[in-house]
Ligand SMILES: Nc1ncnc2c1ncn2[C@@H]1O[C@H](COP(=O)(O)OP(=O)(O)OP(=O)(O)O)[C@@H](O)[C@H]1O
């Protein structure tokens with residue numbers, strides 16, 4: 096598996112990255128979250144983003160998709176320059192080409208789960224109603240929700256189920272780039288590893304690019320091609336083996352703690 | 367692969383070809399091009415049509431599939447299962463190996479889940495709704511009564527020192543419901559005073575009794591207009607805010623969190639709002655009265671050629687303390703109604719953002735309704751006791 100994915104993004108090495116960040120600076124009042132941050136996300140890779148709580152992972156995702164306007168720097172998403180703050184949301188042009196799963200779900204509370212998943216399809220238009228319903232049920236099953244969840248409202252779901260429903264909505268149109276903010280937090284371990292496999296499968300057949308914030312070391316080991324560590328307002332990117340060798344104390348602690356060791360001992364370790 | 371960002375796939379999907387041929391009992395379903403959602407949305411009808419046939423065996427030739435997403439995988443699977451479910455042999459040919467994992471995942475365990483198209487008869491729905499509305503109304507009355515009781519208990523707790531007053535919350539609510547409302551209340555009362563005086567003077571002039579305009583304005587503003595108008599404005603701006611604030615907290619489970627901390631939502635959320643409105647509304651009514659009279663005075667001066675002194679003397683002769691007193695007495699009662707209804711609806715919010723909106727509307731309508739009903743009862747009461 097490692098070999099296959101390695102190939103799928105290195106063979107395009109000459110191609111422009113799916114996402115390109117240069118000199119990003121984000122600040123809330125006097126608190127600087129990102130400073131002069133550069134990041135390339137290659138096409139077809141699964142990039143894990145890690146970092147301490149409050150280090151700015153969610154803000155980074157919001158910045159990439161144009162929800163958060165950086166005070167400096169430039170962003171290119173799928174070859175399209177995101178010029179935030181110029182009126183029109185840049186993301187509109189890329190509608191349907193990327194999906195975002197928010198950390199706390201952000202499901203539309205007045206729609207059922209199925210309607211939530213159908214919402215992006217409705218926006219796209221031209222899809223027969225019955226087929227939309229089937230697709231919604233398909234996604235519901237794919238993310239491991241029981242079929243009877245389809246007609247429930249978000250307030251009637253458990254926390255983990257909401258998470259899955261929100262993932263199903265992010266995947267509704269099989270986007271090219273998906274941003275996942277802690278997708279497996281709150282899932283049971285079996286569900287979490289099923290989810291990892293799902294991302295892998297979709298990634299394999301659709302050449303998906305995935306940017307995923309996760310603290311789940313198993314996910315990092317199992318499906319991430321590279322890992323971006325948010326440290327000191329910037330990112331350090333590398334494969335698992337490169338990072339394990341990185342001398343930075345936080346990285347050392349992260350990848351050599353007892354939890355990390357347990358994850359590495361599981362089969363599927365690469366690097 | 368070329369270096370586009372998906373535009374080519376989308377364009378190509380418009381050209382995806384589906385060919386269905388039947389030769390000697392064998393149905394061949396040939397697909398050429400990307401089988402992605404754009405293509406499938408277009409070809410879905412044809413796929414559904416195709417499975418109506420009953421050949422001896424079926425070959426799905428997916429050798430020409432150049433891209434597959436989950437929508438495409440589902441259609442392949444649905445089509446082949448529609449045949450195999452009827453005992454017809456199906457073979458899937460030529461699908462690239464990298465897509466097989468996706469095909470595996472494209473599966474709906476129980477496709478017969480009721481769709482939202484399966485709605486019952488409209489007549490039944492309407493009848494059921496009417497019945498439900500009747501019951502709801504009865505329940506609202508009962509609930510509201512219960513909630514009135516709760517707030518009384520909570521207020522008594524305050525007097526006996528069981529709960530303590532949240533002073534900071536009270537002050538901030540006072541600023542919000544009281545101070546910030548002064549502008550709009552005085553402006554609207556002033557304008558209504560102007561209208562009353564103007565319309566009144568036009569009519570009364572015809573009887574040569576233009577001076578009585580002052581009596582008209584004085585009595586109606588002090589007894590009714592000032593308090594009613596202020597109560598309606600406050601119900602619209604503060605009652606609704608109470609519902610929305612508490613309702614949003616309910617949605618975010620903040621209210622549940624309060625309960626787990628051993629705090630009563632009534633003590634923490636309702637009491638400061640209730641007391642703030644209790645204090646603020648009489649003051650606002652007083653300001654509204656003054657503004658209404660000022661509006662009347664302005665028209666009297668401009669239209670009736672009275673001086674301010676003459677206006678005040680006429681006013682003094684025409685109204686007594688109880689004209690003012692009845693108005694201001696009603697204010698705390700209305701304040702109680704508005705606050706209790708607003709907070710009650712807020713606490714009844716369940717789950718969704720839609721529910722917050724629904725409850726907010728209800729709070730405003732309900733509190734204005736109750737305020738006006740009470741106002742009528744007060745009018746009868748005051749008439750009977752003769753003040
Ligand atoms: N809208 C905002 N206004 C002010 N500060 C903000 C805002 N959003 C985020 N921050 C601050 O930016 C920092 C980074 O927040 P962010 O949500 O990105 O953290 P995170 O890395 O996602 O953490 P976690 O792992 O807990 O989700 C935090 O210190 C937070 O307080």
Ligand SMILES: [Mg+2]
Nearest residue numbers: 152153198276
């Ligand atoms: Mg976060």
